[in-house]
Amino acid sequence: MTAIRVEALRKSHGRFEAVKGISFEVAAGEVFALLGRNGAGKTTTVEVLAGFLRPDGGSVRVLGLDPSTERAEVRRRTGIMLQEAGFFPDLTVAATVDAWRGFTAAPRPRDEALELTGLAGRAGVRVRQLSGGEKRRLDLALALLGRPDVLFLDEPTTGMDPEGRAATWEVVRELARRGTAVLLTTHYLEEAQRLASAMAIMDGGEIVASGGMAETLAARGGRVSFRLPAAVAAANLPLPVTVDGDVAVCRAEDPDLAAQTLLSWAAERGLRLPGLEVRAATLEDLFLDLPTSAR
Numbered sequence: 610m611t612a613i614r615v616e617a618l619r620k621s622h623g624r625f626e627a628v629k630g631i632s633f634e635v636a637a638g639e640v641f642a643l644l645g646r647n648g649a650g651k652t653t654t655v656e657v658l659a660g661f662l663r664p665d666g667g668s669v670r671v672l673g674l675d676p677s678t679e680r681a682e683v684r685r686r687t688g689i690m691l692q693e694a695g696f697f698p699d700l701t702v703a704a705t706v707d708a709w710r711g712f713t714a715a716p717r718p719r720d721e722a723l724e725l726t727g728l729a730g731r732a733g734v735r736v737r738q739l740s741g742g743e744k745r746r747l748d749l750a751l752a753l754l755g756r757p758d759v760l761f762l763d764e765p766t767t768g769m770d771p772e773g774r775a776a777t778w779e780v781v782r783e784l785a786r787r788g789t790a791v792l793l794t795t796h797y798l799e800e801a802q803r804l805a806s807a808m809a810i811m812d813g814g815e816i817v818a819s820g821g822m823a824e825t826l827a828a829r830g831g832r833v834s835f836r837l838p839a840a841v842a843a844a845n846l847p848l849p850v851t852v853d854g855d856v857a858v859c860r861a862e863d864p865d866l867a868a869q870t871l872l873s874w875a876a877e878r879g880l881r882l883p884g885l886e887v888r889a890a891t892l893e894d895l896f897l898d899l900p901t902s903a904r
């Protein structure tokens with residue numbers, strides 16, 4: 610079932626067109642990563658989907674509803690974690706969750722929300738005393754309160770320590786397993802690669818690359834890297850490489866085959882290729898391969 614549908618969406622801020630006719634879909638139970646450098650138009654897109662901004666062109670549907678005209682119903686069934694959270698600094702964590710529970714239909718119990726986000730031990734602490742990462746966790750706890758069918762996460766793990774990040778990923782995975790559609794924006798490409806099964810990369814308000822995560826990465830092939838022996842000139846290797854310092858990198862559709870070719874070539878000459886590493890393409894490779902303006 611399609612949970613989020615964006616068709617030819619356009620949105621300007623004043624005269625500046627931040628989103629220029631983008632389309633994508635997110636299915637129930639899917640984590641979809643919307644990526645792109647600062648100012649690409651990701652937050653504007655999320656704000657339209659959440660009903661904070663009206664589209665100037667095209668259409669968006671969340672759970673089949675129009676967020677600008679059916680905002681209350683969309684709000685009831687979505688959770689949202691924006692970059693800037695508006696907390697009351699003098700309230701405790703527990704009081705903040707209680708206040709939000711008051712606005713939420715059939716909310717989760719407070720302790721469950723705090724437990725899920727690793728804040729159980731911080732219930733009595735005032736919001737002003739939380740670290741940046743803990744504030745993000747509180748924001749997530751509030752976004753989860755209504756057991757949403759759709760969750761918008763705008764850079765959810767910024768400022769979190771590795772443990773907090775891993776715990777957040779686990780919460781997001783569990784929600785997706787239970788059918789929540791998750792739209793994630795992040796600058797952490799490893800996070801996107803681990804969490805999302807599909808993605809779109811935006812640049813200057815347009816989508817410049819999109820597709821299933823596994824399929825897109827598999828289509829990029831992979832790379833073999835090793836330290837170039839002093840006696841070997843890169844041009845003499847049996848496959849083309851780029852050299853960075855003393856590390857040679859060979860991009861290949863089939864990196865295992867490329868590694869075999871390089872190793873046999875080295876063995877025939879009694880050479881070793883120290884530090885040889887074979888790996889599939891990452892989202893970072895894909896990003897770095899985009900035209901400069903698209904990063």
Ligand SMILES: Nc1ncnc2c1ncn2[C@@H]1O[C@H](COP(=O)(O)OP(=O)(O)OP(=O)(O)O)[C@@H](O)[C@H]1O
Pocket residue numbers: 622623625627645646647648649650651652653654
């Ligand atoms: N309220 C606003 N008024 C004017 N311009 C805006 C407004 N909000 C965003 N913009 C501009 O629209 C463009 C897209 O911004 P947006 O916040 O959607 O990008 P983003 O991809 O989320 O970036 P980031 O990764 O930095 O969060 C930027 O150039 C930004 O300066």
